[in-house]
Structure formats: C-alpha cells, structure tokens
Amino acid sequence: METERLTKPVPAVRPDRVAEDLEELRASLEPGHPIDTLYREHDEILRFLDLLEEVNPRIQRLAAHEPGNRDLALLKHLAEHLVAAEKHHAREEDVLFPALEARGLTGPTRVMRVEHNQFRPRKHRLLVLAENAATAPDFAAFQTEVDEIARFIAENLREHIYKENAVLYPAALRLITGDADWEVIKEKCDAIGYCCFTPGKGTGH
Ligand SMILES: [Fe+2]
Numbered sequence: 001m002e003t004e005r006l007t008k009p010v011p012a013v014r015p016d017r018v019a020e021d022l023e024e025l026r027a028s029l030e031p032g033h034p035i036d037t038l039y040r041e042h043d044e045i046l047r048f049l050d051l052l053e054e055v056n057p058r059i060q061r062l063a064a065h066e067p068g069n070r071d072l073a074l075l076k077h078l079a080e081h082l083v084a085a086e087k088h089h090a091r092e093e094d095v096l097f098p099a100l101e102a103r104g105l106t107g108p109t110r111v112m113r114v115e116h117n118q119f120r121p122r123k124h125r126l127l128v129l130a131e132n133a134a135t136a137p138d139f140a141a142f143q144t145e146v147d148e149i150a151r152f153i154a155e156n157l158r159e160h161i162y163k164e165n166a167v168l169y170p171a172a173l174r175l176i177t178g179d180a181d182w183e184v185i186k187e188k189c190d191a192i193g194y195c196c197f198t199p200g201k202g203t204g205h
Pocket residue numbers: 089092112116160164
C-alpha cells in the first residue's frame with residue numbers, strides 16, 4: 001500500500017461546512033485506507049436505508065401476504081445486507097475504536113458501541129421476519145413489527161453514520177498519525193474481512 005499520502009495534513013471538518021469539508025477529507029484518503037473503506041461502506045448502507053424507507057410503506061399497504069411479491073423479496077435482500085454490515089461494525093469495534101481509546105478518545109466510541117448493540121438484534125429480527133413472511137401466522141402483526149424495526153433502523157443508523165462520518169472518522173485521522181499504525185490497523189481489518197457490498201472488496205452480492 002502506498003503510504004505517502006497518508007502523511008498529508010488532515011483537512012478540518014467545520015460544523016458549518018460539513019459536506020464540503022468531508023468531501024475534501026475523503027478525497028485526501030488513499031483508496032483502500034481503512035477509513036476510506038469504512039466511508040464507502042457507509043455510502044452503501046445509506047443506500048440500503050433509503051430503499052428500506054421506500055419499501056416499508058409499500059409492505060404496510062399489502063392486505064395479505066402475496067407469494068412472489070417483489071417488495072417482500074427486497075425487504076429480505078436489504079435485511080441480509082444490513083446483517084452483513086456486521087463486519088463493518090466489527091472493524092470499528094475491534095480495531096478502530098480500541099486504537100482511538102488507546103489515544104484517550106473514549107466517550108464517542110462508547111456511544112457508538114451502545115448504538116451497534118441497539119441495531120444488532122433488530123437487524124437479525126428483521127431478517128427472520130423477512131425470511132418467514134410467507135408463514136407469518138398474523139400478517140398484520142408482521143407488518144407492525146417490520147414497520148417498527150424499519151423506522152428505528154433507518155432513522156437511527158443514518159444518525160449513527162452521520163456521527164461517524166463527520167466526527168469519529170475525522171478524529172481518527174487526526175489522532176492516528178503514523179503510517180505504520182495505519183498499516184497495522186489495515187492488517188487487522190483485513191483479518192476481520194469485508195462485507196458482500198464493500199466497494200472493491202465484496203462479492204457484489
Ligand atoms: Fe458504527
């Protein structure tokens with residue numbers, strides 16, 4: 001991995017210019033840098049959340065389960081991808097956060113871990129629901145539970161990603177300055193692995 005660009009000064013993210021500054025920050029990252037990969041995965045996850053918010057109201061309007069319904073198939077596909085994002089969260093929790101905590105940044109990582117723990121059971125439950133939609137004993141109850149989980153995940157995971165994008169990842173780039181440190185982080189991330197949807201690394205499933 002080329003490392004000379006990693007040593008460039010990290011552009012600041014100013015509260016009043018978050019979007020522009022983040023674009024500059026991201027452009028400064030070498031493709032394949034652990035933070036570059038996490039950012040790209042966030043782009044994909046945000047796309048899943050948009051689709052989840054589109055498909056959920058259509059599922060709510062169904063009168064009963066329909067075999068071959070495309071929206072129910074899409075829900076299952078999205079739930080699979082959200083569960084597959086666990087490797088993204090594992091790279092954060094097991095590699096990036098400990099590196100930040102070792103440098104004295106502990107509050108934000110604690111909040112992010114709590115939020116991961118809020119998403120994890122809901123994502124798995126959404127997948128179980130989607131996989132068993134055809135045999136749901138009470139389709140209205142199925143719809144209600146899908147609605148609650150889809151809304152919770154779409155709203156809160158988007159917020160979570162925004163905080164990581166605008167605050168945590170820029171902090172990581174400021175606090176972890178050595179190329180050797182990033183190399184170690186990258187090796188640990190590689191060992192955990194990537195998601196099926198990780199740009200340039202996943203299976204594209
Ligand atoms: Fe996270």
